[in-house]
């Protein structure tokens with residue numbers, strides 16, 4: 001869909017990283033913004049950056065997307081004052097890397113509640129009004145871990161694969177209502193997530209962990225680039241967007257040269273396992 005000036009765009013996780021960059025990019029094209037995050041300070045910073053460039057934030061609200069009640073209260077207020085959204089961007093997320101034997105139930109729950117239930121709450125609360133309006137676009141921010149069995153990503157991959165599957169179903173179910181769907185699968189992106197990612201049972205200062213973080217940084221693209229790709233995908237009605245060239249190759253190998261993909265994942269697995277060696 002064409003993003004018109006005044007388009008109503010809601011972005012979750014707008015306090016930081018990809019969400020903040022996307023909010024700023026949307027503001028530059030004249031969208032009316034509805035921004036949320038659980039980090040109130042970061043969210044206010046995003047809003048002041050937007051007002052510095054002359055953008056319009058109609059509502060900013062601090063809450064946790066794992067609470068259906070909070071998402072619903074926000075959606076009711078938004079619908080009451082402004083009507084249906086044009087674009088919903090389910091972006092908020094957390095990362096946790098671990099081997100399954102090191103994970104407690106709370107680790108699974110936290111990641112799946114945020115990265116899968118969070119977007120489902122957004123879909124439950126906002127899509128019915130968009131369906132009534134018979135127009136709009138839904139963007140779900142998944143991950144490379146939503147397309148590949150990335151080692152150490154058990155809970156994260158479970159949620160992100162779920163989000164890819166959900167997006168694919170909605171792509172077809174929402175066509176009849178003139179609503180487009182995009183699923184974004186970033187590779188490494190240089191955002192504060194690299195500092196907040198929880199890595200269980202490792203010493204973050206050890207040489208092997210630092211080497212892996214260094215590899216991540218070497219391959220990372222900017223959140224501004226991801227924001228450009230999100231906007232391009234909405235405008236050109238693209239479904240699956242893989243943001244990094246290395247991940248496009250990996251996904252190609254998975255589908256067409258599985259043995260090469262398998263060898264690469266085994267190598268990544270051995271490299272990540274070294275994080276636990278003291």
Ligand SMILES: NC(=O)c1ccc[n+]([C@@H]2O[C@H](COP(=O)([O-])OP(=O)(O)OC[C@H]3O[C@@H](n4cnc5c(N)ncnc54)[C@H](O)[C@@H]3O)[C@@H](O)[C@H]2O)c1
Nearest residue numbers: 013015016017018038064065092093143186188189191193
């Ligand atoms: N950075 C990467 O390399 C990368 C790679 C693949 C996918 N992603 C995905 O991109 C999305 C954005 O991540 P980012 O890299 O910009 O990270 P980020 O940490 O910079 O931003 C994520 C934002 O989501 C918010 N958030 C987290 N849990 C929340 C909750 N329960 N309720 C409300 N807000 C919550 C955080 O406060 C933060 O502001 C995430 O879904 C992440 O999984 C990131």
